Amino acid sequence: MGLWKDAKSIAERDPAARNVLEVVFLYPGFKAIRSHKIAAFFLRHKMAFIARWISQRCSRKTGIEIHPGAKIGNGLFIDHGHGIVIGETAVIGDNCTIYHQVTLGGTGVKRHEKRHPTIGNNVLIGAGAKILGPITIGDNSMIGAGAVVLSDVPPNSTVAGIKARVIKTDGERIAPSMSLEHAKIIDPIAQDIASLREQIKTLTETVGRLEGEAANAKQPENK
Numbered sequence: 001m002g003l004w005k006d007a008k009s010i011a012e013r014d015p016a017a018r019n020v021l022e023v024v025f026l027y028p029g030f031k032a033i034r035s036h037k038i039a040a041f042f043l044r045h046k047m048a049f050i051a052r053w054i055s056q057r058c059s060r061k062t063g064i065e066i067h068p069g070a071k072i073g074n075g076l077f078i079d080h081g082h083g084i085v086i087g088e089t090a091v092i093g094d095n096c097t098i099y100h101q102v103t104l105g106g107t108g109v110k111r112h113e114k115r116h117p118t119i120g121n122n123v124l125i126g127a128g129a130k131i132l133g134p135i136t137i138g139d140n141s142m143i144g145a146g147a148v149v150l151s152d153v154p155p156n157s158t159v160a161g162i163k164a165r166v167i168k169t170d171g172e173r174i175a176p177s178m179s180l181e182h183a184k185i186i187d188p189i190a191q192d193i194a195s196l197r198e199q200i201k202t203l204t205e206t207v208g209r210l211e212g213e214a215a216n217a218k219q220p221e222n223k
Contacts, residue, residue, distance in 0.1 A: 003034055009075040013097070028062035029078025039068035070104075073121070087116035093139070099127035107133040120155065 007024045011017040023030050035058035043051035051068035059065040063082035066072070070086045073094040078084060083101040086092070090104040102125050106115030114134040119125070123137055126145030131137065138155030147164040158168040 003030075003037070006030065006033060006075060009095070010077045013077050014079065028064060029076075029081040032058055032062050032064035032066055032078060032081060032084075033072065033076055035062075036066045036068070036070070036072060039066075040070075043068040070116070089114050089134070090116035091118040093119055093121035093123065095122050097124045099125065099129075099145070101128040102126075103130045103132070105130065105132045117149075 004020070004024075007020050007027075007030055010023045010027065010030060011020045014023075017023050017027075035054055039051040039054040039058075041051075042048075042054065048068075055066060055068050064078060064084045066084075066086040067088040067090070069088040070090040070092070072086075072092045073096070075095040076092060077095075077097045079097060080100040081098070084098060084103075086104045087106045089106065092098075092104075096119055104117050104119070108115050116134065117131045118134070118136045119131075120137055120139035120141065122140045123143070124141075125131070125143045126147065128146045129143045129149065130147070131143065131149040133150060135149065135152050137143065137149070137153045138157060140156045141153050142158045143149060143153070143164070144158065144160030146162070147160050148162045149159060149164040153159050153164075153166065154169060156170045157166045159166050161167075
């Protein structure tokens with residue numbers, strides 16, 4: 001898939017885009033992808049300084065920093081994109097969607113080792129999410145806004161929270177990166193609070209019942 005097909009894919013998925021030319025000339029996310037392809041070309045040909053210069057120049061213009069060494073598949077949609085950081089050994093599959101303030105960050109300081117995440121196909125990453133370390137995000141998964149992901153995510157899963165955890169698996173087979181429904185994420189903390197309330201209610205009712213039974217059992221002795 002070439003750059004024109006990438007732009008067409010973005011135009012089809014973004015309801016704010018009126019046509020493909022608007023994406024090509026005005027969208028910072030598309031400009032970042034285009035610059036990354038050029039930077040990656042120079043890096044492959046052992047011209048690392050030029051590659052980094054291109055990526056840093058793009059970062060200043062768009063607010064999106066993609067290391068030339070990152071591997072990006074076809075059809076990536078970077079929506080708005082300001083504040084996005086994609087590290088050197090990150091891998092992104094096909095038809096993914098990434099919102100602003102997302103970090104695909106690394107852990108460790110050893111050179112020539114995998115330090116950044118691998119993102120599968122059709123993954124949607126909500127605004128402000130941080131995915132850190134050499135972990136894998138399975139195909140068709142959705143990362144909730146503001147989530148901090150530190151461990152592998154199975155395919156077809158939805159994760160949310162700090163530290164992020166799976167709150168849904170195989171709930172929907174459609175690609176979330178196409179539907180862009182990143183706001184429809186269940187709050188795991190609210191779920192836990194609701195569960196605790198139900199447990200407290202059950203325990204209160206049980207204690208009340210036991211106290212009542214104990215009181216009734218003592219009545220004959222009082223007579």
